[in-house]
Amino acid sequence: MKMLSTECIGWEIVKIPRVLFFQEGPGVRKWQFTNSGIKLLNGGNINDNQVDLSTTDKYISEEEAYGKYAHFLADAGDLVIACSGIVVEKFSKKIAFLGPEHIPICMNTSTMRFRPKKEGKITLEYFKYFLQTRLFTNQLQKLITGSAQLNFGPSHIKKIQLPLPPLPVQRRIAAALDLADRQRQLLRAEIAAYGELGESLFLEMFGDELRGGSDNWKVYSMKAVATSRLGKMLDKRRQHGNRQRMYLRNANVQWFKFDLDSIYTMDIEEDEEEKYGLQRGDILVCEGGEIGRAAIWKGEIENCYYQKALHRLRVNNMLVNSEYLVNWFYYQSKNNGFGDYSSSVTIAHLTGAKLKTMKVKVPPLHLQSKFAKLLSQKEILKDKAETALAEADDLFQALLQRAFRGELFGAEVPSVEV
Structure with missing residues (x-):
């Protein structure tokens, strides 16, 4: 070098x-x-x-x-x-x-x-x-x-x-980048606040009833409010590479969102496409690790499937909507609601059989619809903040590289040969 x-x-x-x-x-x-x-x-x-x-x-x-x-x-x-x-x-x-x-x-x-x-x-x-x-x-x-x-x-x-x-130039560079970075920090804080707002809305609308309350809301088993299926088991011996499709694994499912930076592929046969395919509105639930961690699939990737470490839930729209149910999972996770349903030898996991027997307290549909509408409005604001953050990141990176080429304060610095 x-x-x-x-x-x-x-x-x-x-x-x-x-x-x-x-x-x-x-x-x-x-x-x-x-x-x-x-x-x-x-x-x-x-x-x-x-x-x-x-x-x-x-x-x-x-x-x-x-x-x-x-x-x-x-x-x-x-x-x-x-x-x-x-x-x-x-x-x-x-x-x-x-x-x-x-x-x-x-x-x-x-x-x-x-x-x-x-x-x-x-x-x-x-x-x-x-x-x-x-x-x-x-x-x-x-x-x-x-x-x-x-x-x-x-x-x-x-x-x-x-x-x-010189030191005065170093300080000017740091001050300029501090200012640009401060804008990014404010936007990240705004986005985090929108994330907390969803939990606050859920507790405000449903918390009292879920913590005990009255018997006005009916209780259903999970198999009544949603059909569930575990994903495909990955068997490397049967992977021929002719029908490679993208699939989700446990690590891709975060609370209320998907981390799609690292997506793997496996063979999905024609007769498995419907069985393991994802549709908009499906809820993916983690079977192990942080059991119950869940997010709503919104069609982020076309023709995407899922592995056995995940449950796929398709809600009965006559009883619940996806927004209520995924937030219900979050509420249970934070309040030790999976303790009676998880099986454990060395690592806790939520089996398909146990999932189907879980008891879900279901509010009236009009309240669920109101909650979903408020979440949608919140997501619009959050999306705007995330777009602004992406722009602020681009601006910061442009300023950062220019600063160390000497284009902001001082003569240009040649790039290193690598």
């Missing part, structure tokens, strides 16, 4: 170790974990550019933290990143600052921290955005060839070349 040109007036090209101290966490072993003491920072704690220590429960003893691992104790203000098993497109969200509320904390393997050296030639705010550029990821991928994910350490970081404008 060739060095970046240094012909840019006012912009140095340096390697990261010249201006930044950086350190990867140690490989703390499982037998060293404790139930209390000093929290360990793991890659899973860094998401959406925030550090959330509630997502893990790994500690080491204070004796080890302040003894053997004292030099791995991080400080407030350190910039931390996840550096193992990360999809390139998601790396930009695995970067965050530690705050006073996170201290004391000890680094662990798969994480790295950065802080400026005493000379003070770089700001961490500027460096945070450099890590999100193609200039950084292109260099890194060249150094770790053969991997579809980012798995890197100090030996890779020390080879990365960094465009280094």
Whole structure:
């Protein structure tokens, strides 16, 4: 990999170790974990550019933290990143600052921290955005060839070349990108609020009756309100490749939506198309993992099918609509409503037989229709916010790449040759 040109007036090209101290966490072993003491920072704690220590429960003893691992104790203000098993497109969200509320904390393997050296030639705010550029990821991928994910350490970081404008320019770049990023954060918060609004509407309209209330609403078995069928079992021995069709698996079904970034295919024979095909309005319910997790299929993919790890429900429109029933599943999940219906040897799962016997308290159809209408209005607003977020993301990315080419403030920086 060739060095970046240094012909840019006012912009140095340096390697990261010249201006930044950086350190990867140690490989703390499982037998060293404790139930209390000093929290360990793991890659899973860094998401959406925030550090959330509630997502893990790994500690080491204070004796080890302040003894053997004292030099791995991080400080407030350190910039931390996840550096193992990360999809390139998601790396930009695995970067965050530690705050006073996170201290004391000890680094662990798969994480790295950065802080400026005493000379003070770089700001961490500027460096945070450099890590999100193609200039950084292109260099890194060249150094770790053969991997579809980012798995890197100090030996890779020390080879990365960094465009280094004067400090005032660094601050102007960071301020401009902060402003653009702030717009994205506001839109994400708006979208999250719309998601919470659906739950609030459901509880307001149906919560009292579901928690006990009166006996005005009838109770039906699941087999009365919807027909159910488990998906096709994937048998690799019978896969011939002549009738490959896209199908959904457990990982694709999230609450109220589908993650379609990774879709697999399998052979679906002609006589299986109707049996395992999806129609608009079908509800897909997870049989294992987070049992009961469900979403309404809206025809996102034409001619799509589903695997055995999922139940497909088709509602009896004379009794319920899909919007009510999928939110009913969410309510049950949050209130331990599947405890009596899940079977477990080592992993809990919701069998087809158990699903059919579940008892569903059904409100009048006119209330369900009102709920569905309110949800539809909410989804229209949410869709507008998501469109605005996509535009804000595009603007941010354009500004980000231009900033590190010197097109916003200062002379142009040549791109790295990879």
